[in-house]
Amino acid sequence: MKESLLEILCCPLDKHDLELEDAEYDDDGDEIVSGTLVCTECGERYPIEDGIPNLLPPDMREGTPA
Amino acid sequence: MSVREEFDAWATDGRDKGMEERHWHTAKHALARVPVEPGETILDLGCGSGYAGRALRETKDAGRVYGLDGAPEMTRNAASYTDDPNVGYVVGDFDSLPFADDSIDHIWSMESFYYAADPEHTLEEVARVLRPGGTFYCAVNYYEENVHSHEWQEFIAVEMTRWDREQYREAFRDAGLYVAEQDNIPDREITIPAEAEFPTDDWDTRAEMVERYRELGTLLTVGVAP
Numbered sequence: 001m002k003e004s005l006l007e008i009l010c011c012p013l014d015k016h017d018l019e020l021e022d023a024e025y026d027d028d029g030d031e032i033v034s035g036t037l038v039c040t041e042c043g044e045r046y047p048i049e050d051g052i053p054n055l056l057p058p059d060m061r062e063g064t065p066a
Numbered sequence: 067m068s069v070r071e072e073f074d075a076w077a078t079d080g081r082d083k084g085m086e087e088r089h090w091h092t093a094k095h096a097l098a099r100v101p102v103e104p105g106e107t108i109l110d111l112g113c114g115s116g117y118a119g120r121a122l123r124e125t126k127d128a129g130r131v132y133g134l135d136g137a138p139e140m141t142r143n144a145a146s147y148t149d150d151p152n153v154g155y156v157v158g159d160f161d162s163l164p165f166a167d168d169s170i171d172h173i174w175s176m177e178s179f180y181y182a183a184d185p186e187h188t189l190e191e192v193a194r195v196l197r198p199g200g201t202f203y204c205a206v207n208y209y210e211e212n213v214h215s216h217e218w219q220e221f222i223a224v225e226m227t228r229w230d231r232e233q234y235r236e237a238f239r240d241a242g243l244y245v246a247e248q249d250n251i252p253d254r255e256i257t258i259p260a261e262a263e264f265p266t267d268d269w270d271t272r273a274e275m276v277e278r279y280r281e282l283g284t285l286l287t288v289g290v291a292p
Contacts, residue, residue, distance in 0.1 A: 001154050004130070010166045012163065
């Protein structure tokens, strides 16, 4: 995912902003391939897997490797 | 079975491409109507293989296109079909959209809206994320008037919402969206065999197949955010 996506993404639960943690970028440095999006309000953590953020509410994420 | 499990399985065995081929006959006519200005941001709800969003990027110069799907495997496939830096995918749920208020110019949804667990709430979420004047193009082949679609529920383990035309308009209004348009888009491309070839594996009579595709086709409901 591109960092520009972060401008409009929010926590699916309380709609507050997300903060990017532990980001790893591709070789060109413009694509985030892995990391964690953390809600600045409730602290819920959402994984970025293969460059795709998984923003399913935590109770629907079962079976998905975090 | 959850939406995620059902459609992860579809994506893994390649059925995402089949969906794209079946939908394209009518989806392209609906996509052509979306009033996209160059540079605008599009959200494709239930994007599957992601074909619709990519078409809006290519034909209407949409600025950024995001596809959301509940099935991680679907988004993985979709991402593999493009290297366009202005196209991105997100795993998410229709009832808890992970987008900020007023952040999207237009939302597109083809053959996915009825999988929402709480469709009334999904429409409220749509109204929330659309900027004022933004549109929601909601296209479905599974709806009450299309009696030929009713049996689909038997083949899928996810509960589907089967509204009629009026219920769609009413639900859009209840969520705070203005209904700008509602239309049936016929499929004029699918091959309908000659009378003598019926019954076929899927159809008892030619008249039924004509009604399903040439007359009922895809139901499109268009909402505008206030």
